[in-house]
Amino acid sequence: MFPFSFTKTSTVAEALRAGQRGGRFIAGGTTLVDLMRETVERPGALVDISALPLRDVATTSRGALRIGALVRMADAAAHRDVRTAHPVITEALELSASPQLRNMATIGGNIMQRTRCTYFRDVSAACNKRQPGSGCAALGGYNRTHAILGGSEHCVATHPSDLAVALTALEASVHLAGPDGERRVALADFLLRPGNTPDREQALRPGELITAVEVPALPHPSRSGYLKVRDRQSYEFALVSVAVALHVRDGVIRVARVAGGGVGTVPWKLSAVEWHLVGKRPSPRLWEEAAERAAEGSKPLAHNGFKVDLLKRAVVRQLSVVGGTR
Numbered sequence: 001m002f003p004f005s006f007t008k009t010s011t012v013a014e015a016l017r018a019g020q021r022g023g024r025f026i027a028g029g030t031t032l033v034d035l036m037r038e039t040v041e042r043p044g045a046l047v048d049i050s051a052l053p054l055r056d057v058a059t060t061s062r063g064a065l066r067i068g069a070l071v072r073m074a075d076a077a078a079h080r081d082v083r084t085a086h087p088v089i090t091e092a093l094e095l096s097a098s099p100q101l102r103n104m105a106t107i108g109g110n111i112m113q114r115t116r117c118t119y120f121r122d123v124s125a126a127c128n129k130r131q132p133g134s135g136c137a138a139l140g141g142y143n144r145t146h147a148i149l150g151g152s153e154h155c156v157a158t159h160p161s162d163l164a165v166a167l168t169a170l171e172a173s174v175h176l177a178g179p180d181g182e183r184r185v186a187l188a189d190f191l192l193r194p195g196n197t198p199d200r201e202q203a204l205r206p207g208e209l210i211t212a213v214e215v216p217a218l219p220h221p222s223r224s225g226y227l228k229v230r231d232r233q234s235y236e237f238a239l240v241s242v243a244v245a246l247h248v249r250d251g252v253i254r255v256a257r258v259a260g261g262g263v264g265t266v267p268w269k270l271s272a273v274e275w276h277l278v279g280k281r282p283s284p285r286l287w288e289e290a291a292e293r294a295a296e297g298s299k300p301l302a303h304n305g306f307k308v309d310l311l312k313r314a315v316v317r318q319l320s321v322v323g324g325t326r
């Protein structure tokens, strides 16, 4: 291990001051400590934010769900408001990581977690995300788990969070606090595609901190759920995942929210699928037609072409489960 300073903070203001001096924020530490052990990340200063008062889950007067950034994954999954309004969030959390990790890791940290691309975590491999300008070992290497959507010639790593897929489907936003005040950013704008700068993964300004996640209200009754397809049944990242929420009234789909995980460099909103569903009656045929649009624009690599069909089949399956035709 290398030397670093460690500052404990108890208020957001204190944390922001310490962050301005160049410190990296740490809470559960379930990603960052691993990366430090492997010397993938070598921060010179850590700012412990685990004692900040960001642990509330609340439903706002407009019916939105607000989850504090420091709520543990396990606590968020079990919270009554989350389970009642958005089962897709509970399911995505409960299918993530392991019980031990879910008891430590926070909602903010889950969104900020870094890719599981094996080359990123191998300091002897070329990786533009870890070391800008060094190349991308995955492009010519083994890329079975990599992205078919949103990649660039500089990086094709997938975003690893299940929670972020559910939040993307639900069109959530993140609340940020920073040296210049507070602001709110749509999650779809917060998580960045790699483009020419794969090392820049979030639209964070220097010294900014996530304080909460907000999920807008869905019309009721809405049904939702999360499907995760992976190589083994637990403690594994998604090859493909699908988050679905539907509001059906008088036998017609009025609202559809669909996103895919394990396929994009960021959680992938499946807008073409949503558009095809709205205004139509649920049926197995409709699910098949909509799913045909799921992989539009995809660019499979040498070893991950199977994700195109797997994504379509996962969309059909999860639409039929949530849509009540199964």
Ligand code: SF4
Pocket (backbone or CB within 6 Å): 115, 117, 118, 119, 120, 126, 127, 128, 129, 130, 135, 136, 137, 138, 139, 146, 154, 155, 156, 157, 198
């Ligand atoms: Fe690095 Fe991205 Fe290439 Fe993986 S896919 S080696 S993270 S640049």
